[in-house]
Amino acid sequence: MYSEIHLPKGFKCAGIAAGIKPASVKDMALILSERPAASAGVFTTNQVCAAPVKVCRAHLAHGVARAIVMNSGIANACTGSEGMVAAKDMAAEAAKVISCEPQEIFVCSTGKIGPQLPLDKIIQGIGTLFESASIGNVQNTAEAMMTTDTRPKVSVAEIVIEDKPVKIVGFAKGAGMIEPNMATMLSYITTDAAVEQHALQAALKKSVDGSFNRISIDGDQSTNDTVLALANGAAENRLLDENSPEWNVFFQALEKVCFELAMMIVHDGEGADKxxxxxxxxxxxxxxxxxxxxxxxxxxxxxxxxxxxxxxxxxxxxxxxxxxxxxxxxxxxxxxxxxxxxxxxxxxxxxxxxxxxxxxxxxxxxxxxxxxxxxxxxxxxxxxxxxxxxxxx
The missing domain is CATH 3.10.20.340 (ArgJ beta chain, C-terminal domain)
Structure with a gap:
C-alpha cells in the first residue's frame, strides 16, 4: 500500500516483529534522522500518563532529536519505577546504537496498560531496527505501529521552498480511545525542511488542534497520546520561522498531513462503518x-x-x-x-x-x-x- 513512498531526505525507518506480540506480528518501529533534527511534540493531557510520555516530555526540552523508537502491544503505562527505567533504557540503548545522547531519542509505547515491557526483546529489537532501516521502509514501519488498527496510516505532502523540493511524510496509528485531546494515538511527522524549533512546536500544536483534537471514536482518552515532528534541514532551505515569506506554504502542508492522518483514524474507528x-x-x-x-x-x-x-x-x-x-x-x-x-x-x-x-x-x-x-x-x-x-x- 505504501511500498512506493520514500521518507524525506536524511531519514530512514524500519518496522520489525520483535516478539512483543505473538505470531510474528510487527511490533517495533524506528524513525531515524541521519543528522540532528529540530523536534516538536504534543502529548496526552491525561493525569495518568505512560512512562514513555514522561520521558518524551523531558527529552523535548533538548530541542534536537535523532530518532523515535516505539513498540506496540504493551503501553508501559501504570508500571511504576520499573516502567520508567524501561523507557529510559530504550532511549539509552537507541542512543548507543546511533551514537548520540539519550536526550536525542524519543520513545513511545502503545497497547495494553499494566504489563511491564519485555526489555530483553526491546533491546534486541533496537539493534535489528537500526540494521534494517532505509528511506523506503515506510510500509513496515506503519504496520509495526498498529494495535487494533485494521490498516496502516501514512500521509505525504510535497512542496517547494526557495526553489528547493521539500517533503513531509507522516505516520499515525489509532482506532479507539480517541477523545479528547488525541487518544490512543501515535503520530510521527518527518520533514527535510529546515525549521526553527520554536516555530515548529507552535506549528505542530496548531496543526494538532485542527486535526487530531477534532476527532472522537469512543470518548475515552488515552495514557499514551503522542505526536512528534522532526525537521532535519536536509532540503537545505534557509531556516523557516513564522516570519519567513514561505512559512504558510510549509504550515499548510503540515496541516494537510495532520488532517489526513486524523481522518484516517476516524475512518478506521474500532468496529465503525460510518x-x-x-x-x-x-x-x-x-x-x-x-x-x-x-x-x-x-x-x-x-x-x-x-x-x-x-x-x-x-x-x-x-x-x-x-x-x-x-x-x-x-x-x-x-x-x-x-x-x-x-x-x-x-x-x-x-x-x-x-x-x-x-x-x-x-x-x-x-x-x-x-x-x-x-x-x-x-x-x-x-x-x-x-x-x-x-x-x-
Missing amino acids: FVTVKVTGAASNDDAELAARAVANSMLNKTAWAGTYPDWGRIMDSVGYSKAQVVEERVDIFYDDTQAVAGGCQSGVAQEDLIKVVSQSDFAINIDLHLGGGEAVVYTCNCTEEYVRINY
Whole structure:
C-alpha cells in the first residue's frame, strides 16, 4: 500500500516483529534522522500518563532529536519505577546504537496498560531496527505501529521552498480511545525542511488542534497520546520561522498531513462503518459550539442510532441540551446533511424515510444551528457497532 513512498531526505525507518506480540506480528518501529533534527511534540493531557510520555516530555526540552523508537502491544503505562527505567533504557540503548545522547531519542509505547515491557526483546529489537532501516521502509514501519488498527496510516505532502523540493511524510496509528485531546494515538511527522524549533512546536500544536483534537471514536482518552515532528534541514532551505515569506506554504502542508492522518483514524474507528461530521454553528461562542459538537459526537445513544440507521434527532437535541453550551430550545435547527429534521426545536415534518436515506450512507453530516451567535466548531466521529464490543470486551 505504501511500498512506493520514500521518507524525506536524511531519514530512514524500519518496522520489525520483535516478539512483543505473538505470531510474528510487527511490533517495533524506528524513525531515524541521519543528522540532528529540530523536534516538536504534543502529548496526552491525561493525569495518568505512560512512562514513555514522561520521558518524551523531558527529552523535548533538548530541542534536537535523532530518532523515535516505539513498540506496540504493551503501553508501559501504570508500571511504576520499573516502567520508567524501561523507557529510559530504550532511549539509552537507541542512543548507543546511533551514537548520540539519550536526550536525542524519543520513545513511545502503545497497547495494553499494566504489563511491564519485555526489555530483553526491546533491546534486541533496537539493534535489528537500526540494521534494517532505509528511506523506503515506510510500509513496515506503519504496520509495526498498529494495535487494533485494521490498516496502516501514512500521509505525504510535497512542496517547494526557495526553489528547493521539500517533503513531509507522516505516520499515525489509532482506532479507539480517541477523545479528547488525541487518544490512543501515535503520530510521527518527518520533514527535510529546515525549521526553527520554536516555530515548529507552535506549528505542530496548531496543526494538532485542527486535526487530531477534532476527532472522537469512543470518548475515552488515552495514557499514551503522542505526536512528534522532526525537521532535519536536509532540503537545505534557509531556516523557516513564522516570519519567513514561505512559512504558510510549509504550515499548510503540515496541516494537510495532520488532517489526513486524523481522518484516517476516524475512518478506521474500532468496529465503525460510518464516518460522521458533527458541525455546530450559531453558538454563543466557539467554546460553546465545541461543547455541543463533542456532546453529540460522544453520545453512545447517537453512535448506536447511526449504527442502526435510526435517525433519532431527539437524541441529538438531548446531547446539545446537556452539553453545558448555552442553548435556547426554540431556536435549535438540526439537519442530516441538507435534510432538516428539527426546526425551531421541534420536528420539522420531514418524512422519516428521507432521514433514513441520509443515515444509511457511509459518510454523512449532522449540522446544528443554535442561532445564538457566531460560534462554530466541527468534530469528526463514527458510529458504534457490535464489533466495537467484540474488540474491547
